[in-house]
Amino acid sequence: MNAGRKPTREGGLEAAKSIGAILPPTPLLPVEIAGTRAFVKAENLQPIGAFKIRGGWWRLSSLSEEERAGGVVAVSSGNHAQGVAWAAKRLGIKATIVMPRDAPEVKLANTRALGAEVVLYNRPGEDRDEVAARLIADQGGTLVHAFGDPWVIEGQGSAGVEAQAQLGRQPSRFIVCCGGGGLAAGLALACPDTAIHVVEPAGWDMVGQALATGSIVSAAEDAPRTICDALQPTATKQLNLDVLKERAEPGVTVTDDEVREAQRWAFANLRMVIEPGGAAALAAALAGKVSVDEDTVIMLTGGNADPARFAQTIAAGV
């Protein structure tokens, strides 16, 4: 059961062991930004193309036999969906995923290809948590929240444990793409001496605002559009804020243009595909909004880019 459990550093270290036994570490690659060396952690190269495989695996593999038999229900804009579906397939657990109708087609298709049942909702308008709650009331199952879940937070934190081992020393700072704050909180717990810089899309800085005000802030009804489909939570959760308010630096935001520039930079300099939401941290570093040093690790969190939109972004830089 979830109720009352808090994510811990020990949990993150356990998660790293469990995940290290089934997935090879993602590459930690050197980069040069404005003449300074730093590192990127290529979570876009995970089998599902995103770090969410970590939290999905740790949550599902921690379920009791009885919980496994009842199946899981998750809500996700696409990458958590694939992480849960991947883990569910591997563990033989039935997965139902609530996804927004406007999620990138590639994410919907990949989630279905992993064997999960997808239930669509309208964004904005319907509350995805309510849709999930109705499903659970009807058919049972355990909710696997995309970020407000202690196991999910610990699982994501395993990326930090891995990066530190690859670097051979404590990273000075993590620059992290941030939606609900699951990865950021996980890294904060796993690497207690590393500074945490969360980066969010302009107008969707729900974690940055929560850090500034000390309490949870919901997205405005008229929040601007963003190309970062993976970074649009309606609000962070208390579980995440409790960790981050002790550990995170003030939040930073990036514009769509800065994100596209980072996608083009990764294409030309790293030869990697980064989806918009996965490029937010890199965008902040390239724009000089967070400074880097040789012990900085920039998280590239996802690579599930819509082909037509990615092509447009790349062609626009020529």
Add this chain to the structure above:
Amino acid sequence: MNAGRKPTREGGLEAAKSIGAILPPTPLLPVEIAGTRAFVKAENLQPIGAFKIRGGWWRLSSLSEEERAGGVVAVSSGNHAQGVAWAAKRLGIKATIVMPRDAPEVKLANTRALGAEVVLYNRPGEDRDEVAARLIADQGGTLVHAFGDPWVIEGQGSAGVEAQAQLGRQPSRFIVCCGGGGLAAGLALACPDTAIHVVEPAGWDMVGQALATGSIVSAAEDAPRTICDALQPTATKQLNLDVLKERAEPGVTVTDDEVREAQRWAFANLRMVIEPGGAAALAAALAGKVSVDEDTVIMLTGGNADPARFAQTIAAGV
């Protein structure tokens, strides 16, 4: 001096040590092709975006003090150029690179950015080896051939030593993108018990034809166009053929469409950018032209894709 030196397995192992001291191993990533697991070796993630950094480093770092002082001259369609320029910059050696006027702009720009002097020639029409010979007659310097050089062959072979260490066992086969045959020959020497499958663009199978006939074959004057700009040698060299005729399987060719399909597959499934010539081996595997097993390593040799053409390829798959 080059004259008479033959590339050896021992040279490849030495090269692997030297290269391992300055460059982290490129990722060896699991893939699933038609239901079978196999591996890709992501040489597109090298700092210059291609495996050519290996041969460039091993050749230049093996030069005598006197040779270093005289500078180097290389001929290249783009990736060898960057490999030589990268090594020359690091070792403080003057590099002059003869490149075709129609090389992708990204490769010309990257070579110049690494500090090399670029001399352009017209393809077809001018013989690039003659342009290089004239330069050396005029200004001196050591020729660093793109594939017909024993150190270059040994250096490229270090990718095989690395892949075998990462796999933890002898690969059953390497599927290799092939231009002049430098990488293929290097892998053949470095991993004597691994089958070597060379893959070339249709109409540009100069190595495949040399393997079939036992002697060097030159490209036809009316050879068809290919999008694989990196795989258009006028002919292989005796040094390469001598190794490959003892070791390589019959050659395989791929069409432009098969290459584009492989680029799209890598985009969607690996979240990586592969240039056309770097996708030829993957294209052969995906098209079922070379079968794979769980100990197969497919070489992804380069990721320096022209942005506009890459965008077009990706968008065409939607």
